[in-house]
Amino acid sequence: MIYAENVTIAYPYAEPSVEGFSAEIRTGENVLLLGPSGSGKSTLALALQGILPRSVEAEVSGELNVFGENPAVKCITEAAREAALLFQDPDTQFCMPTVREELVFTLENLRVPAEDIEGRMLEALQFTGMLSCIDARIDMLSGGMKQKIAVSCIAAVNPEIWILDEPLSQLDPVSREAVAALLGRIAEAPDKTLILIEHQLNEVMEWVSRAVVLNRNGQVTADGSPGRIFYSHAAVLEAEGVWLPAPAEAGKKLLRKTETTKAALPVTLREWEVFAADYPVAEVHASLPQSKQGGEPSQKPPVLKVERAASAYSMQTVFENVSFSLYPGEMTAVVGANGAGKSTLARVLTGWEPIKSGTVYVNGQDIAGLKPYEIAKTFGIVFQQPEHQFLTPTVEEEIRYGMEIAGWCEEDIVQQTNELLIQFQLGHIRKNHPFRLSQGEKRRLSVAVMVTNNQSILILDEPTFGLDKRNADALFEVLEQCRQRGKAVLWLTHDMDLVYTKAARVLALAERTLVYDGSVEAFFDGSIDLGKIGVRLPSVQLMRLGGGSHA
Amino acid sequence: MLEELQTRDAFLQRVHPTLKLLSLFTVFFFMIFIYDIWHPLAVLVLTIAAIFFLGKVPLKLLLILLLPFALFGFSFVWLQVVFPEERGATVLFYVFHMPVALENIQTGVSLGLRAMVFASWSLLFVLTTSPVSLVMSLIQKWHMPPSIGYGMMAAYRFLPQLRKELVIIRRARQIRGMGSKPRMREWKEAGVPLMAGAVRKAERTALAMESKGFDGSRKRTRYVQMNYKKTDVWFTAGFILFITVVFLLPLS
Numbered sequence: 123m124i125y126a127e128n129v130t131i132a133y134p135y136a137e138p139s140v141e142g143f144s145a146e147i148r149t150g151e152n153v154l155l156l157g158p159s160g161s162g163k164s165t166l167a168l169a170l171q172g173i174l175p176r177s178v179e180a181e182v183s184g185e186l187n188v189f190g191e192n193p194a195v196k197c198i199t200e201a202a203r204e205a206a207l208l209f210q211d212p213d214t215q216f217c218m219p220t221v222r223e224e225l226v227f228t229l230e231n232l233r234v235p236a237e238d239i240e241g242r243m244l245e246a247l248q249f250t251g252m253l254s255c256i257d258a259r260i261d262m263l264s265g266g267m268k269q270k271i272a273v274s275c276i277a278a279v280n281p282e283i284w285i286l287d288e289p290l291s292q293l294d295p296v297s298r299e300a301v302a303a304l305l306g307r308i309a310e311a312p313d314k315t316l317i318l319i320e321h322q323l324n325e326v327m328e329w330v331s332r333a334v335v336l337n338r339n340g341q342v343t344a345d346g347s348p349g350r351i352f353y354s355h356a357a358v359l360e361a362e363g364v365w366l367p368a369p370a371e372a373g374k375k376l377l378r379k380t381e382t383t384k385a386a387l388p389v390t391l392r393e394w395e396v397f398a399a400d401y402p403v404a405e406v407h408a409s410l411p412q413s414k415q416g417g418e419p420s421q422k423p424p425v426l427k428v429e430r431a432a433s434a435y436s437m438q439t440v441f442e443n444v445s446f447s448l449y450p451g452e453m454t455a456v457v458g459a460n461g462a463g464k465s466t467l468a469r470v471l472t473g474w475e476p477i478k479s480g481t482v483y484v485n486g487q488d489i490a491g492l493k494p495y496e497i498a499k500t501f502g503i504v505f506q507q508p509e510h511q512f513l514t515p516t517v518e519e520e521i522r523y524g525m526e527i528a529g530w531c532e533e534d535i536v537q538q539t540n541e542l543l544i545q546f547q548l549g550h551i552r553k554n555h556p557f558r559l560s561q562g563e564k565r566r567l568s569v570a571v572m573v574t575n576n577q578s579i580l581i582l583d584e585p586t587f588g589l590d591k592r593n594a595d596a597l598f599e600v601l602e603q604c605r606q607r608g609k610a611v612l613w614l615t616h617d618m619d620l621v622y623t624k625a626a627r628v629l630a631l632a633e634r635t636l637v638y639d640g641s642v643e644a645f646f647d648g649s650i651d652l653g654k655i656g657v658r659l660p661s662v663q664l665m666r667l668g669g670g671s672h673a
Numbered sequence: 674m675l676e677e678l679q680t681r682d683a684f685l686q687r688v689h690p691t692l693k694l695l696s697l698f699t700v701f702f703f704m705i706f707i708y709d710i711w712h713p714l715a716v717l718v719l720t721i722a723a724i725f726f727l728g729k730v731p732l733k734l735l736l737i738l739l740l741p742f743a744l745f746g747f748s749f750v751w752l753q754v755v756f757p758e759e760r761g762a763t764v765l766f767y768v769f770h771m772p773v774a775l776e777n778i779q780t781g782v783s784l785g786l787r788a789m790v791f792a793s794w795s796l797l798f799v800l801t802t803s804p805v806s807l808v809m810s811l812i813q814k815w816h817m818p819p820s821i822g823y824g825m826m827a828a829y830r831f832l833p834q835l836r837k838e839l840v841i842i843r844r845a846r847q848i849r850g851m852g853s854k855p856r857m858r859e860w861k862e863a864g865v866p867l868m869a870g871a872v873r874k875a876e877r878t879a880l881a882m883e884s885k886g887f888d889g890s891r892k893r894t895r896y897v898q899m900n901y902k903k904t905d906v907w908f909t910a911g912f913i914l915f916i917t918v919v920f921l922l923p924l925s
Contacts, residue, residue, distance in 0.1 A: 168880070171884055173880055173883055173884060176883075177879070177880070177883055178880070197888065198883060198886055198887070198888035199886045199888060201886075202883075202884060202885055202886030203886065206884060206885075207880075207881070207884040209877065209880070209881055211877055213834065213874070214874045214877035214878045214881060215877075215878070215881040216830065216878075216881070217823055217826050217827035217830065217878060217881075217882050217887075218805065218826055218830075219676075219804075219805060219826075219829075219830060223805060226896045226897070227823070227885070227887070228885045228886070229894075229896070230893045230894050230895065230896060231885055231886035231887045231888070231893060232886045233892065233893060233894050234894055235894055236894050236895055236896050236898075239894070239896045240896075259676075260830075261830070261833065261834075275885060279885075279886070472848075474844055494847060498847075498848050501848070503845075503848050505841065505845045507841070507845075507866075507870070509866045509869060509870065510838075510841060510842045510845040510846070510866050511845040511846065511848070511849050512866065513846060513849055513862065523849065524849070557866075557869055571849065
């Protein structure tokens with residue numbers, strides 16, 4: 123149904139982003155496209171629908187057929203009837219203010235007769251469980267709900283091919299699970315073909331039947347059942363920085379440790395249980411990633427002390443009675459459901475949001491009495507959108523900026539800049555414009571500029587958002603170095619696997635207050651009601667409970 | 674807030690947006706020939722009454738919205754008094770040895786009221802017309818190309834997002850700049866990432882719209898027909914009566 127032979131796609135004035143892609147996809151297959159950032163997966167997705175080169179300027183050569191015809195020569199409505207695209211950013215997929223208007227817009231585009239529109243709209247919303255939101259304003263919905271509305275629009279069109287470009291990457295774990303389950307129901311239909319691009323694989327492996335691995339140039343390096351490919355191409359995937367689903371990652375380690383072989387790696391929890399049953403429990407547990415150990419309690423005074431802090435928007439309390447301290451050399455994760463107040467807490471800590479009651483002490487001083495520049499000397503804050511913080515035209519100047527303002531002498535600036543460029547692997551692009559870097563590079567740069575000022579606290583909002591494994595690992599290596607140098611590192615996240623492996627301490631917000639403050643181990647050992655906090659057990663912990671022969 | 678007003682169940686909200694737009698232009702046109710005080714004053718009072726009674730817009734909100742225009746209108750009076758083209762003969766009193774003439778005050782008040790009339794009719798339109806129904810009407814009745822109409826809708830959705838983003842960008846840059854920067858420059862520089870973000874968002878939205886089969890052509894089905902109804906007949910009749918009584922009769 124989809125046939126690609128030696129497809130090469132190049133944007134104007136650039137090296138080809140896909141070079142020699144060949145594959146054949148049959149009706150009913152659910153294909154996962156894997157590859158490092160920049161391997162042209164999104165470009166391929168656009169080409170399969172025909173948007174590229176129809177509306178996105180690029181040169182496509184080779185043979186590309188969808189239903190026996192080049193998608194680029196089809197008219198827009200015909201292409202949309204056959205193949206739909208689901209994008210990653212929930213905020214930019216709609217053009218109308220309400221759910222109903224958006225669905226009507228979609229169906230009118232395809233010239234669905236006016237009398238059929240109502241029925242198809244209701245049916246689609248019924249399918250996604252969003253019927254109660256039919257007259258809701260899309261802006262008011264959460265990211266997960268927006269994504270479900272986007273799925274509803276496609277369901278109303280009912281195309282045969284669904285191309286999903288990282289549909290889960292901007293969602294929190296609970297919504298991710300819900301949207302993944304929804305997509306799974308579509309995948310079950312024998313006449314629907316799903317082509318999925320995704321980094322975080324834990325939720326989708328239940329229904330993915332085939333994996334296609336692309337290398338940096340967009341060529342297919344492996345193609346087959348996911349379990350087998352993760353096994354046979356483990357080294358390549360690792361080198362390319364592709365996340366494996368947690369069971370496959372652990373299975374790989376287990377095989378290496380026990381020096382045994384299998385035909386395939388487990389990719390789902392169920393497969394993991396079968397897989398691990400052949401091995402003794404101790405070995406199985408040893409192959410799973412360990413949580414970080416909280417170090418000795420610090421003898422130093424806290425850098426940040428929060429006493430009975432409360433925050434409110436107009437009359438609505440966001441949180442109250444929050445007290446905790448941060449010590450030098452701590453790696454702490456802040457978790458909680460959407461809207462639990464994580465971002466508000468970060469803003470209160472940094473003096474952006476006025477505190478309603480209580481006090482925040484920074485190095486022993488009340489933050490209310492500090493000037494903005496004094497606060498900036500203490501906090502490094504990395505925003506979710508790295509671009510928001512870039513001020514200068516080159517990477518190098520960007521790093522020098524803070525030191526220049528702080529009045530360092532030229533010699534020190536040059537030395538420190540060079541060190542940071544090496545430490546953050548930005549040396550080869552030191553003359554580039556910050557806006558033109560890749561997502562991972564931008565994130566690294568945004569952290570690099572924040573550690574130039576010797577601040578004692580580093581706060582990051584969703585630091586691994588949209589990063590592939592290699593970039594995420596590189597980022598946390600740097601954060602770990604910062605921690606070892608005595609900084610207190612605090613990050614907000616939805617990703618429990620990340621919390622489990624990278625944080626030593628957890629702060630959990632729920633029910634308008636701080637409900638947990640302690641070690642990561644105790645947080646996930648089963649004694650805490652995680653459902654109440656709105657988070658899940660990390661997949662590693664689930665595997666621990668379900669794995670190993672107990673004989 | 675605004676949406677709630679625009680979709681309220683009231684007479685003006687049910688009137689076809691194209692008619693309201695047409696009435697707006699008509700009033701603007703006839704105001705050109707008016708130089709006295711009483712005509713604009715009558716139109717202003719009638720407009721405010723219409724918005725209040727027929728559009729069910731709270732009077733207090735309406736007056737607050739008109740306040741800046743009132744100040745703007747008063748500046749005409751001041752200008753006419755201080756820098757008159759020709760000083761009037763009927764001097765009423767002196768302010769710091771400057772004669773204040775009745776004729777100049779009258780011209781000023783007339784001009785000021787005219788500004789208020791423009792403002793109040795614009796409010797009548799804005800407060801009672803939802804953007805979606807406006808765009809749908811323009812596409813269906815005034816042959817606006819759908820590519821422009823739906824493009825405007827998408828852009829309209831961006832506005833609140835952009836405002837939120839600007840606040841974040843300014844804060845992010847303040848932290849980088851150690852909180853010490855001249856304000857004007859800061860604003861100007863914040864525009865770069867804001868624009869970069871807006872362009873990217875627009876690009877993504879355009880792709881999403883095309884992937885949903887939007888080709889910008891007029892060949893599309895219509896779920897909501899923006900047809901003229903009984904309300905529109907009443908509105909038109911009332912409007913013609915209003916124009917006749919206020920503008921046409923005094924001329925003849």
